[in-house]
Amino acid sequence: MYGKAIGVILSMTEEIASQEIDFMEYGDTQINTIDMERGQRKDLIGKMPVGIAVVRGGNELYIEMVNREFLHAEGYDREELTGNTPFVEYLYRDDTGVFEDAIEVCRELRTTEEIELRIRTKSGGVCWELMRCRLYYYRDAVPYYILASWNIDKRKNLEEELRLMEEQYSMLEEVTDEFPLEYDVAQRRFRVPRKYRGNGQPGTAGRRYMDYEEMLADICEEDRAAYARVLEAASRDVRTGSIDYRMNVAAAGEEPVYVWYRTIYRSIVGDNGQIIRIIGRSYDVSSDRRIQEELSEEAKRDPLTRLYNKVAASGEVERILKSEPEKQHVLFLIDIDNFKRINDTFGHTVGDTVITDIAGVLQSQFQETDVTARVGGDEFLALMRDVAPKEAEACAAALGREARKKLIGDDAIVEVTLSIGMAVYGEDGRDYETLFAMADRAMYATKREGKDHYSFAGKKQQEGAERERRRDRIEYAPESGQKVDKEFLNFAFSLLSHAKDINGSLNVLIEQIGKKYGLGFAMVFEYREEQQKMVLMNYWNRDGSRVEQQVFPQSVAVFREAEVGRFVSTPTEDILTEVPQLGAEKSHGAAIKNCGNVKFEFSGNRSGCLCVGSSSAEGFSKEEAGMLSELARVVAVFVSLRSRQSDDQAEIRHLQNQDMLTELYNLDTFRRLIRKKLKSGGLAQDENMVYALVNLDVNNFAYVNENYGQEVGDSILQGLAALIRSESHVVEACRMYSDYFIELVRGSDKKTILGLVEREDQMFGEQLKIRYPAGTMQLSAGICFIDDGKDTFEKILEGANLARKLAKEQNAGAVVYRDDMREKRDEGIRVTGRFYAALQRGEFEVYLQPKFLLREERVYGAEALARWRLESGEILSPARFIPALENIGYIVDLDFYILEQLLRAMRRWRDSGRELFTISTNFSRRNFENGGDDFIERLQNTLQRYGIDPCYIEIEVTESVIVEKLDSLKACLTRLGKLGYRIAIDDFGTGYSSLSVLLEIPANVVKIDKSFTDKIHQNGQSAFVYQMGQFIQSAKEEVIFEGIEEEQQRTFLMECGFNYGQGYYFDRPLPLEEFEKKYI
Secondary structure (H helix, E strand, O other): OHHHHHHHHHHHHHHHHHOOOOOOOOOHHHHHHHHHHHHHHHHHHHHOOOEEEEEEOOOOOEEEEEOOOOOOOOOOOHHHHOOOOOHHHHEOHHHHHHHHHHHHHHHHHOOOEEEEEEEEOOOOOEEEEEEEEEEEEEEOOEEEEEEEEEEOHHHHHHHHHHHHHHHHHHHHHHHOOOEEEEEEOOOOEEEOOHHHHHOOOOOOOOOOEEEHHHHHHOEOHHHHHHHHHHHHHHHHOOOEEEEEEEEEOOOOOOOOOEEEEEEEEEEEEOOOOOEEEEEEEEEEOHHHHHHHHHHHHHHHEOOOOOOEOHHHHHHHHHHHHHHOOOOOOEEEEEEEOOHHHHHHHHOHHHHHHHHHHHHHHHHHHOOOOOEEEEOOOOEEEEEEOOOOHHHHHHHHHHHHHHHOEEEEOOOOEEEEOEEEEEEEEOOOEOOHHHHHHHHHHHHHHHHHOOOOEEEEOOHHHHHHHHHHHHHHHHHHOOOHHHHHHHHHHHHHHHHHHOOOOHHHHHHHHHHHHHHHOOOOEEEEEEEEHHHOEEEEEEEEEOOOOOOOOEEEEOOOHHHHOOOEOOEEEEEHHHOOOOOHHHHHOEEOOEEOOEEEEEEEEEOOOEEEEEEEEEOOOOOOOHHHHHHHHHHHHHHHHHHHHHHHHHHHHHHHHHHHOEOOOOOOEOHHHHHHHHHHHHHHOHHHHOOOOEEEEEEEEEOOHHHHHHHHOHHHHHHHHHHHHHHHHHOOOEEEEEEEEOOEEEEEEEEOOHHHHHHHHHHHHHHHHHHHHHHOOOOOOOEEEEEEEEOOOOOOHHHHHHHHHHHHHHHHHHOOOEEEOOHHHHHHHHHHHHHHHHHHHHHHHOOEEEEEEEEEEOOOOEEEEEEEEEEEEOOOOOEEOHHHHHHHHHHHOOHHHHHHHHHHHHHHHHHHHHHOOOOOOOEEEEOOHHHHHHHHHHHHHHHHHHHHHHOOOHHHEEEEEEHHHHHHOHHHHHHHHHHHHHOOOEEEEEEEOOOOOOHHHHHHOOOOEEEEOHHHHHHHHOOOOHHHHHHHHHHHHHHOOEEEEOOOOOHHHHHHHHHOOOOEEOOOOOOOOEEHHHHHHHHO
């Protein structure tokens, strides 16, 4: 249709413009008829709603003929256009080349060309026109062209809006890990997020939209139907909700890789009352899902043994029995014999060790496909799948052998054994409960028969098991010739494996060695190779005397040069000159005749020796030498453990001084170091250096943790710590807690220190900019100089902290402490001290600032504000008392005091027959602590007392509170909304929240901060204000612009389609009585 219409218009124009009459060929009547037809057609073209012009070519292009619509939107009339001004003078400078190229193509190829170009308006602006041009004939070798044009400003403006919206979406994608959701209900298509296009999905590169079926194909088949149902429901009825699903993120042609996403969505209704869009946001919840799965798995496990617990085991066994009913399975119930005695004798730590050892035996004997579980304090369960009873019997015998061992204490020896009961699936039962009961009965039968064995629930199997039991016990009996030595070695190893005090246990061992072999003394040395010394670490002698740790020269060649593990014996008199202390040793009063030594290695390349003395002239037998060599190996393990324990304790002391995340000092250690430096006077006496404490804080850190996760937050803190360690001007540093750090810095003068701290802030910002290009995090630094060294650490730190707080409030980077800061802090203390007395005296007054409809300039509501009028008549601004009251928590009582004054007035207005409107009142973040339950209860009681409907009260919370307490605040505000209160977000744009976070908050009203209203007249900022406001207005019921002070601001907002505002342009905040007289 469009092409045909253009063709007809151009043909008619061409015919009129080119028509010439041959007066010799036609008579007067025919000439008159042609003239009349020509005039009619010309008049018709002149009245057409499409711009038509004939342009004469040549060196310049001039308009010969034009109808009234041609460039009418630009403000030109026919006389101006058909004058002596070349046509290109009406074109926008950058588009003249486009037009001249089109004319040239028309002339050379005799085609019709279509172009879009900008025309300069008469008033100096620019309008867009769509033009079609055609060469139709030459007159005197001069080409003539026909132009048809339409004004396309509206379309271009719409395209620009769409482009800005696309940029907005792109910006949101860049600064968050979220994907915007936008589903066109009528077209059944999705907007393709830029990140989605970039992850390699087939055919999405460069596309802005994706069909419904194509998008659904990327969702996991198991989740596809649920996703489709949610989408259809939200397309049919207005809904808000969320859905979790898995989406394929693999590149084209690769195996699918599914990632869990959560989409939070809401339906958007158009002007016709129909749902036109579903919008929202999607984000990766894989880590949440993984944590849920891990917690679910964790809930199934016994914390000590990591086997299944009783509940999980019963479910798993039931599942196997139902899924494999045709196979034969055996259920084991296993109990540790004499376990109470083990706990009572050796303690619960040894008891826990026995339990974990038995768990390890179970895991070694059963397959991974079997079920193993701890079902009681000392009871275990196992299901052996698809197995014959004979195989199960062999497994039970092996369990008994592997688990059997002796625990040897000072006064008792307890043997660890197992009693096992077994039930066969099919023979003894076909469900878990029955099999468990039968196995339990068999296990207790085993205990009655003497423990340390196994029994089947069936009689025949029990008989076979008894025979196996007798055979197993005979095979287990040790060789009689080695019984004593093996028992002593077992004792040594048992002492080692259950030692709570390593050094004390080693002392017990060498005492037992001495007594066992009738020795005069037994000692353990450690060699210090670098010092050429040997240190006496453990000592026992028969007379019972004790000696403290001693150091000997490492000069006894026979000891020093001995092979590791080889017993070396030498007469004592041969080494008395080198170790004279040995001459004093006695055994029952008799001198020590022979010394034996076994060298051992421990902790890598370190060495020591077990040294023993005997009063026997014959020395040591071969058997004794062999046994002492074996015992030296056990001693070596003790010494190695002691050494490792000592190293661990040193490491623990180091870690106790250190912050685990950043590896800087912790606050306690840093405080000790600085106090020591201050006490010694070292900081004040250094004439060449100036010292200062710097208190650092990462701005907006809570927002990072809330929106990007603790892992990202931790990496930022670690990066800052690394930067601090690399700075040469930092003497010592610590992390106090969270994102707060302290540095002791030095420099040649105060100006240098300030510059170094500011540079540190700049470097931190640049580092984060590389990792997070969209981030704007900086440091707030407070500097307190250490002038004379007489101030305490606490006072200096307090000064640095006061300066840091001011730096954060003013967004100033680094601030140096001044004495007036402490005075301001003291004023805050005075404010809080006088608060309750002032409250009782009625010094706090309610002011109301009206809220206006922009077009009618009519009041439709108000905001309640607090002012403090002192007894002197001076009025304190909120900035002088609100922060102090909020810090200490008194602000809650002020909030409710203002509310009660407001409710009292509203009740008076209602009772006098005046119409009420909604009034908003601020509530501090302190009200929402602990989930806000106390706040809601107090609020309800207060309104009920005055009989005011909640719909007339608007709860205002600042955006900064949303950033700090998103989840708990969302739940609290949802409850308030259901109770009938209106919810408003105040100062939006100052709290660093994202627009996606805004969508989650169940607010009726969003108040745009004055800082954005001020941007309306700044270059390039008005479009941003418009786009942001439109986005919020599409999601929230009411958008109010604060701080309107000029008519120009009101006009701009009104033309953008915004309806509500407040500010000094309309009226200032008024005392409640004055507001009542003026507006109620």
